[in-house]
Amino acid sequence: MIIRAKFFKKGYLRYISHLDLMRLFHRTFNKAKIPIGYSEGFNPHPKFSIANPLALGIESDEEYIDIELDNMEVEDFIEKMNLVLPKDVQIIEGKSIEKGETIDSLISWAHYEIEFELKENIEGFGENLMKWLQRDEINIDKIRRKKKKEIKRVENIRPLIGNLTVKEIHEKNVVLNTLLKAGSNGNLKPMDLVEAMNRDMELKIDLQSMDIRRTGQYAEKDNNIFKPL
Amino acid sequence: MINIKTLDKILKKVEKPARYIGMEQNSIEKDISNAKVKFAFSFPDIYDVGMSHLGLHILYNLINNEKDYVCERVFAPWTDMEEEMRKENLPLFTLESKEEVKNFDFLGFTLQYEMSYTNILNILDLSDIPLRAKDRGDNAPLVIAGGPCAYNPEPLAEFIDFFVIGEGEEITLEILKLYEKHKAENWSKDRFLEDIATMEGIYVPKFYQVVYNEDNTIKERKVLNSTAPEKIKKRMVKDLNTMFSPESMVVPYIETVHDRVIMEIFRGCTRGCRFCQAGMIYRPVREKSVDRLVELAENLVENTGYENVSLSSLSSCDYSELHLLIEKLMENFEEKKVGVSLPSLRLDSFIVDILQEIEKVRKSGLTFAPEAGSQRLRDVINKGVTEEDLVNTVTRIFREGWSTVKLYFMIGLPTETDEDVLGIRDLAYKVKDIFFETPKEQRKGNLKITASASCFVPKPFTPFQWLGQDSIEEFYRKAYLVKNNIKDNKIKFTFHDPKLSYLEAIISRGDRKISELILKAWEMGCKFDGWSEHFKYDTWIEVMEELGIDGDFYALRNRDLEENLPWDFIDPGVSKEYLKREYNKSLGEKITDDCRISCNACGIVDCTMRGYKF
Ligand code: SF4
Secondary structure: OEEEEEEEEOHHHHHOOHHHHHHHHHHHHHHOOOOEOEOOOOOOOEOEEEOOOOOOOOEEEEEEEEEEEOOOOHHHHHHHHHHHOOOOEEEEEEEEEOOOOOHHHHEEEEEEEEEEEOOOOOOOHHHHHHHHHOOOOOEEEEEEEEOOEEEEEEEEOHHHEEEEEEEEEEOOEEEEEEEEEOOOOOOOOHHHHHHHHHHHOOOOOOHHHOEEEEEEEEEEEOOEEEOOO | OOOHHHHHHHHOOOOOHHHHOOOOEOOOOOOHHHOOEEEEEEEOOOHHHHOOOHHHHHHHHHHHOOOOEEEEEEEOOOHHHHHHHHHHOOOOEOOOOOOEHHHOOEEEEEOOOHHHHHHHHHHHHHOOOOOOHHHOOOOOOEEEEEOHHHHOOHHHOOOOOEEEOEOHHHHHHHHHHHHHHHHHOOOOHHHHHHHHOOOOOEEOHHHEEEEEOOOOOEEEEEEOOOOOOOOEEOEOOOOOOOOOOOOOOOEOOOOOOOOOEEEEOEEOOOOOOOOOHHHHHOOOOEEOOHHHHHHHHHHHHHHHOOOEEEEEOOOHHHOOOHHHHHHHHHHHHOOOOOEEEOOOOOOOOHHHHHHHHHOOOOOOOEEEEEEOOOHHHHHHOOOOOOHHHHHHHHHHHHHOOOOEEEEEEEEOOOOOOHHHHHHHHHHHHHHHHHHHHOOOOOOOOOOEEEEEEEEOOOOOOOOOOOOOOOOHHHHHHHHHHHHHOOOOOOEEEEEOOHHHHHHHHHHHOOOOOHHHHHHHHHHOOOOOOOOOOOOOHHHHHHHHHHHOOOHHHHHOOOOOOOOOOOOOOEEOOOOHHHHHHHHHHHHOOOOOOOOOOOOOOOOOOOOOOOOOOO
């Protein structure tokens, strides 16, 4: 059977990488005695995948994982896992699903809340932002490493921004909500969005002290956006 | 607690922030405000290295098992983290409760490597704790240190309130209990030090004075306080089966040096290699029973979720019931997909059977340590392996499908000639020939031989403690002699930095004057000296010149057998007579038997090895 589960990753645990998180789940399956499936072959590895890897330092309310395992009650699974998982990574809900599209290919949008400080009070930040969004093209440089060469490519990220709104402005403190494309058919990292904004609107944001939180992830079918659980 | 907002801000900027967050599985968070004794345990290197150290897991669990005591961890922050912390004025904190280190009762360092000593000063400084013991008043934490390098405590005498000599499983709680008692009465650091100085295994440097001769050798040691003993006896646990052994380990989020259960199977070593300090100071051999180990392994795997158990000890293949142990472990772990590994390998073919058993699927690389290139030199250092052993073992492992072999050597060993040095090349070539003589249908993969040479550092409490080290130039000459004579792309030769080994030799056989050198070097920016990208050799040399310290005096000088050595007041169990005997035998190229064949009267009292027949 396959269990699809939703979990959060917050607090200090946002500082562990995607790879660390994979290892954490792997060990947790062992420790919680989950009858997880293993791949065949020379070097068998457990069958599970976590969709849309989260960058280091970002909290998330909704992460998704698919796990292949021998029969087990979903409630039982959640209870056993949560006993072993640290308190900042806990499974919220889960259900048994049919073999079909994997969670990785399903996720196509992610919603974020982004909080940062402006260097000074900026008049009309909201209007400027809307103007910026009206551009047809917002280009960023994407650098890809291939062997030892760096390949630079210009990418227009405007189509990857589903929406972007100001949630709160309190003096220099700004909170944005945004829906960004995710997955293999176009993917925009919130960091890249803010960098482009910072550059075009000349905001001088302290990029490193920015707080980003992923608040939801969605699948898309026939122009409908829905939650994968 | 430190300012968490500031920490948060910093964590976003540094590499591998998970080094600083704690919260791992099996880490223990207690309410420290209720604790009677708060102990900060520090491994003076980065998290990734320190978390692979077994001793940390032992003491951490040992102390935290006591209801009223708390043990929390602190490591050396990597340079990027340090920079941010200094910029933001964030003091060093423990991983568990994010409490400032300076608010703990103890700060205990484990001394595994001399080149981490500057990190100790850096940790004190980042914690806002005065570096010199004499500058720390009644309210500062007691700064203590133990571990193998504490057998020569003198280079750190200036900074450490007291040292713990020997094994920590029993004495640690005795120390904390005595402290608790003193705290409940009327606390005075001096009174406590006077009291603890009477405890076997404790060395309080400030109760002693060293008088030097004009030639800088030691004239005498004066005991300044009537409670302090003249000789400090090492502490040793008698029975490893009843001794505290952790049933769980903290499991790091990030990948560390050893991502697996580390399980100690025995302590000590019977082989008597003359260069090996561990082999001398951990005598005698004491084993854990197979039953106890099976039980421990089971619990450790259960509690960590790890999929590999690494058996740890010196010369692991010497465990008397290794076959039985491996068999039982494999039987238990088969279903759970848990593997077993042995880190240090011996050069005889008996191990191949064991390897067969544990490496059922993967034929990863194998490591052997002939240590010296010629039989003559192996006799000098009493490394009891022969070329025949190597040939037999390698022949078999190639037939079983292995193709990657690492060979460890040392250069600069006593009495070494160029012929001995070139023996390294010869052995590597021999291994290559054996591979190609293996019938084609039996061998697998591409042959890869790595021969690596470290530069010999004579250590205290070994038969070579009196000997001068090779000079840096001589090390380079010998290393290149081998390197330039290996012309085969299947064989790679690498060697360790001779400059680092020179410094290591100075510090490991240093006296109290070396404290100033370490302090000054740290002030000039030295830290993480064991990391080649941070090692500042030129700075160390400049500082020595400035202080008038002659490095060659410590590293290169041959000592007279009757000279007072800085560490002579420590009693490690083996006698100085035995070490002298071994020294003389080595020069005569005479080997000494393994203790299991016959006792060599090394001076260990109540030795459990003696008369033990296998
Ligand atoms: S007393 Fe004898 S058997 Fe025991 S460690 Fe010393 S030499 Fe070996």
